[in-house]
Amino acid sequence: MRQEFAPDLHRPAAPRARSLRIDNAKAVLIWLVVVGHMIEQLAGASTASRALYGALYLFHMPAFVMIAGMNANAALNRGAIIKSIKQLLVPLALFQVLYFGVLSVLAPHLLGEPLAPLWLLWFLLSLFTWRMILPLFLRLPHPIVLALLMAVAAGWVGDIDRSLSLSRSIVFFPVFLIGHLHGARLLSLVRRKTAMLRLLFVGVMTLAVVVVANGASLMPLFGTAPYGALPQSWLLPELDRLLLILAGAAAAVGFLALMPDRETRVTWLSRRTMTVYLLHGVLAAAFWHIPLAGYLPPTLIGLLLVPPLAAIATIYLARLDGPLTQVLSTIGDGLFRLWPRTRPSVAKARN
Numbered sequence: 001m002r003q004e005f006a007p008d009l010h011r012p013a014a015p016r017a018r019s020l021r022i023d024n025a026k027a028v029l030i031w032l033v034v035v036g037h038m039i040e041q042l043a044g045a046s047t048a049s050r051a052l053y054g055a056l057y058l059f060h061m062p063a064f065v066m067i068a069g070m071n072a073n074a075a076l077n078r079g080a081i082i083k084s085i086k087q088l089l090v091p092l093a094l095f096q097v098l099y100f101g102v103l104s105v106l107a108p109h110l111l112g113e114p115l116a117p118l119w120l121l122w123f124l125l126s127l128f129t130w131r132m133i134l135p136l137f138l139r140l141p142h143p144i145v146l147a148l149l150m151a152v153a154a155g156w157v158g159d160i161d162r163s164l165s166l167s168r169s170i171v172f173f174p175v176f177l178i179g180h181l182h183g184a185r186l187l188s189l190v191r192r193k194t195a196m197l198r199l200l201f202v203g204v205m206t207l208a209v210v211v212v213a214n215g216a217s218l219m220p221l222f223g224t225a226p227y228g229a230l231p232q233s234w235l236l237p238e239l240d241r242l243l244l245i246l247a248g249a250a251a252a253v254g255f256l257a258l259m260p261d262r263e264t265r266v267t268w269l270s271r272r273t274m275t276v277y278l279l280h281g282v283l284a285a286a287f288w289h290i291p292l293a294g295y296l297p298p299t300l301i302g303l304l305l306v307p308p309l310a311a312i313a314t315i316y317l318a319r320l321d322g323p324l325t326q327v328l329s330t331i332g333d334g335l336f337r338l339w340p341r342t343r344p345s346v347a348k349a350r351n
Contacts, residue, residue, distance in 0.1 A: 019187060021261040027269035028259065029067075030276045032060045034310040037120065037284040045298035047213050052302055053211030055205050057221045061123075062248030063255050065172045068127055069179025076135045084131050086332035087274075092117060092124040094331070095278055106285040116162035120281050125165040130176045137177065144181065147174040151245060152238045155227040162224050171223030171241065175249050190257045201254025204247055209336055220244055269314065272321040279317045279324070 028156075036056050043053040073080060099118040103110045110119045117125050137143040154160045154170040161167050190197055212218065217231045222241055227237040235243070238333050267277070287309070 004205060018264060019261070020267060021187065021190065021256060021259045022070065023267045023270035024259040024261075024264055025063065025270075026067060026273050027264075027266040029060055029064050030269060030273040031266075031311055031314045032056060033064075033120075033277065034280045034284065034314050035306055036060065037281060038287050038306045038310055039302045040284070041288045042298045042302050043218065045293070046302075048299040049302040050218070051209040052212040052266045054216070054218050054221060055208040057218070058244070058248055059201075059251035059255055061291040062172065062175045062245075063252035064123070065130075065175045066179035066183075066249065066252045068130070069176035069181075070183030072131055072134055072176070072179070072180050074135055074138055076132065081132075082336060084128055086329070086336070088124045088128040090332045090335065091274070091278055091328055092121055092128075095121055096326070099281060102282050102285055113161075113163050116315045117162055117165050120277070122162070122165040122168055123277070126169040126172065129165070130173055131271070133173075134176075134180065138181075144174055144177050147177050148242065148245065152183065152242055155237060155241055158226045158228055160226060161229075167225065168223045171245065174245055175252070178249055180285045186253055187256070190253065191261070194257045197257035199254075201251055201258060201281045204251040204254065206248075208251075210348060220250040269318050274325050276314050283313050283317075317331055 036053065039049060039053055043052045044050060061284060096118055099121065100111070103118060107119075112118065116122070138148065140146055151171045151174055154167060156344065160170065217233065219230055220233070220237070221244060223241075230237055233240050292305070
């Protein structure tokens with residue numbers, strides 16, 4: 001039975017050839033992540049800043065999650081587990097310490113619960129979780145439907161929140177599965193229906209701006225809180241969450257249609273997104289303390305000043321990829337140096 005089912009685990013995986021469209025999308029998305037965190041403290045300062053922030057968060061994290069699903073390998077063995085620990089859990093542990101120090105000084109309100117990854121580090125733990133549970137879900141019937149039902153039902157449980165990044169891991173997992181199971185088909189659709197999907201993206205973003213500008217809460221976008229902790233909405237919270245997941249996935253596909261399928265000046269950034277992700281929070285938290293509000297209105301800061309500053313920060317942080325990768329690799333290899341490479345056989349164990 002296992003041998004018969006094993007090929008199906010790999011059939012719906014990511015496109016085999018590296019996609020320049022995906023590479024360009026990752027480069028732009030990591031810039032948008034930096035933009036989003038830099039304007040985080042401006043979100044409540046004006047209607048325009050709040051609408052921009054809400055529209056950005058509707059699609060940019062779902063897009064990253066979908067791409068992560070496209071690139072995920074369904075084969076889970078000892079080597080894959082160790083690789084994920086080195087890539088994700090080792091940086092999480094190290095930067096949890098770094099950001100505890102940074103946020104204690106610059107943004108104590110972001111420290112949160114003891115078991116919760118600090119601020120932007122949630123994605124590392126969630127990505128590790130998705131990789132670990134992917135093979136299990138691929139053996140289940142209708143895995144995307146099941147994941148959607150779990151995402152909706154998770155909001156009823158008060159203890160599913162930021163702790164261990166559990167809420168976000170459940171809420172965004174359907175998008176991860178969509179990327180893994182339908183990544184190749186989605187990229188084919190993007191090539192064939194580019195104009196239509198670009199219009200879809202514009203339409204979803206316009207709707208998001210209008211809804212947020214008219215007072216809709218931003219909290220449901222983050223997928224961090226149970227329904228009982230969310231403010232009242234004109235929709236049932238279960239329906240609200242389901243629609244946000246589907247809208248985020250649709251907008252993510254529309255966003256891919258905006259990306260060129262060729263080498264560009266920013267394509268190189270796609271191989272350095274982890275370094276930018278890990279380091280940019282320090283600059284963003286420091287940026288919040290620059291007294292710009294006394295000189296410029298929040299809307300101008302968010303729309304005109306932050307994007308180019310974020311681009312500069314992204315480029316310079318990306319250039320630190322080599323040294324940081326070397327440090328993390330050395331630490332990860334050191335931690336596993338004593339891990340036995342082979343497991344003793346049952347026969348030897350008995351002897």
